[in-house]
Amino acid sequence: MSTATLDAPADSDAITPFTVTFIIRRFDPDVDEEPRWQDFDVEMFATDRVLDALHKIKWEQDGSLTFRRSCAHGICGSDAMRINGRNRLACKTLIKDLDISKPIYVEAIKGLPLEKDLIVDMEPFFASYREVQPFLQAKTEPEPGKERVQSVAQRAIFDDTTKCILCAACTSSCPVFWTDGQYFGPAAIVNAHRFIFDSRDDEAKVRLDILNDKEGVWRCRTTFNCTEACPRGIEVTKAISEVKQAIMRGKP
Amino acid sequence: MPATTAGTPTSPQTAKKQKPGGTLYRGNEGMWSWVLHRITGVAIFFFLLVHILDTALVRVSPEAYNAVIGTYQTPIMGLGEVALVGAIAFHAFNGLRIILVDFWAWATRHQKLLFWIVIALWVVTMLGFVPRHLINVFSH
Amino acid sequence: MSVIEAPRTPRPATARRTNWEKWGWIYMRVSGVVLVVLIFGHLFVNLMVGDGVKAIDFGFVGGKWASPFWQWWDVLMLWLALIHGSNGMRTLVNDYTKPGTAQKVLKGALFVVAAALIILGTLVVFTFEPCPANAPLELLPSFCSAN
């Protein structure tokens, strides 16, 4: 999700704030039966992020608005949410890239159990991550005190999938995942890919086997929502295709 | 030793109510092409079931078959056939697009372009088919 | 480093059934490619050539199935399309229902319907009698003329 517009805002834009309406899907498990929508008007600058808006609301209007965030610049993966109907990181979505003549809709990511406001239970997501054995398993010992040798080209094959920050933007954008949440989901496959194609790893077969499953890669219907949602620009669908082909070949 | 223990403990199995919903997800070409593929696939499937049964009437008697097939020739069914062919054409072309996307890295990167090519091919096909078919249906 | 047993020892072999998902996936693609030819050919001959849909009647069908070429064409199309379609429907069932009885019933129904129609269709094509006795001659293919 690189920034769509690169034209710098005219100086006057940058310094005059304007009012933006946010419509946020709230849910308080203690009182609400069903989620509800709530409007907030916030004074914003063009270069502010949606995360700034959420903070302004929380800090100035309604302290009970709840969301996760940490790094505030797109590297920790805390704040994936649905902004105007698409999964994005709140801290990487600038006001100027949204159409502010209309209200901005903000809601939790889809397909994971809603806990409160913009917070969902991430445990099912991490469970399928853990399921694909996302760690190096090498059968040979390296020379004591030395690194395993890997060529620049071998390293490049899986570079893309090492960028994942486990934000779940992809998995929760996947229409197949929404249907019953049983599908491993793109993020787990991305993290399997990262090891399947690592020349130092010897257990690719096991992971391919895990993903060659009813809930594995074959459930992907190439809808590309995941690729478009990934804030790290990972070519998720391509990685999934590579895993499918590795399964058919029987080796990475 | 607990089997897997790298997760947050959640309060013991409180059956969490899944609350789907919210706004419609605003996917792009990839998602909408899949929606159409699915809808057309299902539509064709049900048509096929019927179509096999009606064709099977040839084993019953020529009269029976002709009676049923006659309904295919009414103007209303004629329009239905346009829809059917439209569905098949889309499903077929998009099916080929999916296959390309699955096996060819270039196509994975350019799936949106391919989607628009599918649409273009579909339009061309329909332009070739619809006038001719409607003339057949409405003439005589 | 690993004093405790690695928690993710490879899955027990029993969990590894023959994998239908993979073959299903491949089948969808292979059959898809073949179906493009078969279905477009079918549609073209039936709807575009001559008077199109208006020309279809018992005689038309009989004329076609007199040739083994079209017999095989249609039977192949029947098999491929039905299996392709039912497998596609199975995907939908997997997506929109939770594992359980309902799912089993639906999948069972799909299987039964597909199998029945494949048998029926195949029988029809191969046991088809283009010139049944007692039928009005004008309904039959032209070659039926003299009994």
Added chain:
Amino acid sequence: MTAETTHAETKVVDGVHYHQYDIVIVGAGGAGMRAAIEAAPGAKTAVISKLYPTRSHTGAAQGGMAAALANVEEDSWEWHTFDTIKGGDYLVDQDAAEILAKEAIDAVIDLENMGLPFNRTPEGKIDQRRFGGHTRDHGKAPVRRACYAADRTGHMILQTLFQNCVKLGVEFYNEYYALDLVMNDGKPAGVVAYELATGEIHVFQAKAVIFATGGFGKIFKTTSNAHTLTGDGVGIVWRKGLPLEDMEFFQFHPTGLAGLGILLTEGARGEGAILRNASGERFMERYAPTIKDLAPRDIVARCMVQEVAEGRGAGPHKDYVLLDCTHLGAEVLETKLPDITEFARTYLGVDPVVEPVPVMPTAHYAMGGIPTNNDAEVLSDNQTVVPGLYAAGECACVSVHGSNRLGTNSLLDINVFGKRAGNNAVEYVQTAEFTPLPDDPAAFVRGLIADMHDSDGTERVAVLRKELQDEMDKNAQVFRTDESLEHVTGVIAGLRERYKNVAVQDKGKRFNTDLLEAIELGFLLDLAEVVVYSARNRKESRGGHMRDDFPKRDDENYMKHTMAYLSGDAHSSDAADHIRLDWKPVVITRYQPMERKY
């Protein structure tokens, strides 16, 4: 799929959940998880983290991790030791620096063997690159010592450590906030944590406790640190009456995105970027005629602030300077500095290819923290060890960074001392007994939460926090004078008073982040007070601590570590009433202090 983890609870009393582990690690960043990888196989271990482990701020680090592997050119760990000591303006404990540099090599190899995808040399070995302050043969020339994985080294370290924790089945308690350390008889008995999801209180009884809670950059407004880096661990230890070391030393990185503080790596200037003021002047020429923009971090930061103070800042409010990369060309920016290019584009809408980027110094790294010895054992005074209590990572002060940390030495620190903490804790718990818990170990935390929750005060957390951060930026940032520090001391005292009257709006139990921000503010206020108090007392300029009124380093009087203790009435408004300062000698083994010239 995976069986849901059920953590064993020993009992539930009055709604408080009790757990028992040999080792409890607080914090799941680089240091915490490195410790866990050593601890979990050897002892029953739990890791408590207020964030999902992969959300920790270790993931933000870009540049690299130093180790004298000599993969691309001649290097030795002795040179690395020297650079570290000199970089820290000689306030470094030299025995510790030696350990750091020596064990660096194993630390990097460990990570590689665990799966970290380092960039490679053409021969397939770990590639290395240059970084500020790392030199060959005691300052002769820059050396390639930083092992890196693209510009995502921290991300890769965090992911790799997490992956190995998954492999080992480490027990994590994610989104549990540790709020208190239970001490009994001078030893840790356990940790009390607040479960964010439910609002329940958990007591973790433990033989050994390792703190790895990271930094506290959020006492400042402009910082490269995450919102969650509020120094809770340091604050918890402080409130127990244990000392904090060298708190006045905070590193300000010269090039943070103006107003945001997001870091633009030093590598930009390494590639030739130039700092300019409003009139386009290359002002560093005036301050450092020979090395100009590549002067050390502390000096550059100071010059930038001076330009702005004297009215030569750029922008509508004249409050920043410009980092000009335009002459580098699109090619260099896209290939060598892709991340900062993207940050500038995304967050300021400024394209570095065609426009200079607004920058200002950003609070980056806490050199000070919980004092430990070289075995990562926490000290209760200059040498007494608290048995069973460990600290590692940014929250600890060994001190390997002295008054100014070298780039790439912190990722190293978390690995070397994280590992040591884990190993030593395992060894300790083999023979140690559980320290009995007091009758109601959760009393303090329950009170804290109840007070906060039920307060009908009128002050708002965000208002107080903003004032603290603004004032810290104005008065205790790059430039400090007795006057500015005195002023901010007063401000903090006022804020601490008002904090007693703070209220939260969210009255629910589940995911009450409003309540948490209020508690975090308490830690921020405590730590800011210690930072300022320690800074006032150090009447010299050294490393990250720049006193305008005492611009010279003063080895005669201040060649020693500051040790701050909480004593007396913790709630009194006058800091002098409850902070006691003491000194600790610097360990000097091989290198005598010299003037720091580059």
